[in-house]
């Protein structure tokens with residue numbers, strides 16, 4: 001990682017594009033539009049603490065207008081910022097039950113955008129970091145209009161993925177399959193500046209992140225794995241540290257930089273019907289693409305996340321993601337469950 005040399009995200013995207021002489025600039029425009037939506041959402045998230053005073057969200061503002069909750073706002077902001085550029089043919093969002101078509105008045109492009117507009121938004125009132133997650137594919141159907149089939153894909157087909165974390169500073173992290181780059185928003189000039197170049201996750205971490213309140217609904221393998229993390233590690237001579245924010249982007253971002261493992265296993269209350277919580281298309285796949293590009297792994301415990309063929313827009317999967325050695329060890333424990 002290097003300190004910023006004042007390289008803006010726009011310059012970085014253009015330079016990346018130049019590596020591909022056949023590129024049309026479409027993709028560059030798409031990422032650029034997304035970064036602008038991110039800045040606008042960041043501004044609104046930063047005002048969240050003023051909601052009570054100014055009536056910014058969920059109530060009526062000083063002009064007597066109804067003001068939207070931040071997750072609804074973020075969803076609409078991204079749709080509005082992305083629909084007119086001519087880069088996209090269809091979108092899907094965690095906030096919408098069905099696909100979001102590009103309105104007829106706008107030209108259609110060759111890309112598909114899927115996103116979680118404001119993940120962890122239940123944390124906002126306590127000033128905890130939240131994030132936007134996105135995933136981009138090339139269109140695959142050939143008919144006049146793009147369809148849901150353009151969204152039901154395998155993570156391995158992603159052409160780009162990223163997230164924005166609205167934390168003590170706002171950062172945008174993305175990959176196009178050529179490494180992972182992080183940009184920090186400089187509020188004084190309103191630009192994302194390159195701050196983290198070619199991010200690599202340590203091969204093994206010292207942190208685990210899981211909602212331990214769910215211990216009694218986990219499978220046996222996960223229970224034994226988490227107990228194992230509390231024993232003294234052979235390398236460090238001390239147990240792993242538990243760090244759980246309860247906001248996926250923030251937990252993932254910390255583990256990406258420091259090393260470690262994040263787990264959201266399925267709920268086995270009904271052992272015949274395990275219930276995962278996180279979404280394949282909006283949460284697991286984009287973070288899996290990033291972590292793999294950074295040298296880490298993302299698994300359900302049984303299979304690679306990015307190999308799963310999506311069959312439903314809001315499909316949920318168990319997610320175990322982070323440092324490679326940690327995820328591999330988890331997979332061993334998981335495969336021995338019940339023993």
Ligand code: AHM
Pocket residue numbers: 094116118119120121122211246247248249
């Ligand atoms: P959301 O998409 O409704 O915000 O839910 C996803 C969030 C993640 O950010 C976080 O990792 C997880 O839910 C926390 O769940 P829990 O409160 O069950 O630990």
Ligand code: MG
Pocket residue numbers: 094116118119120283
């Ligand atoms: Mg979410």
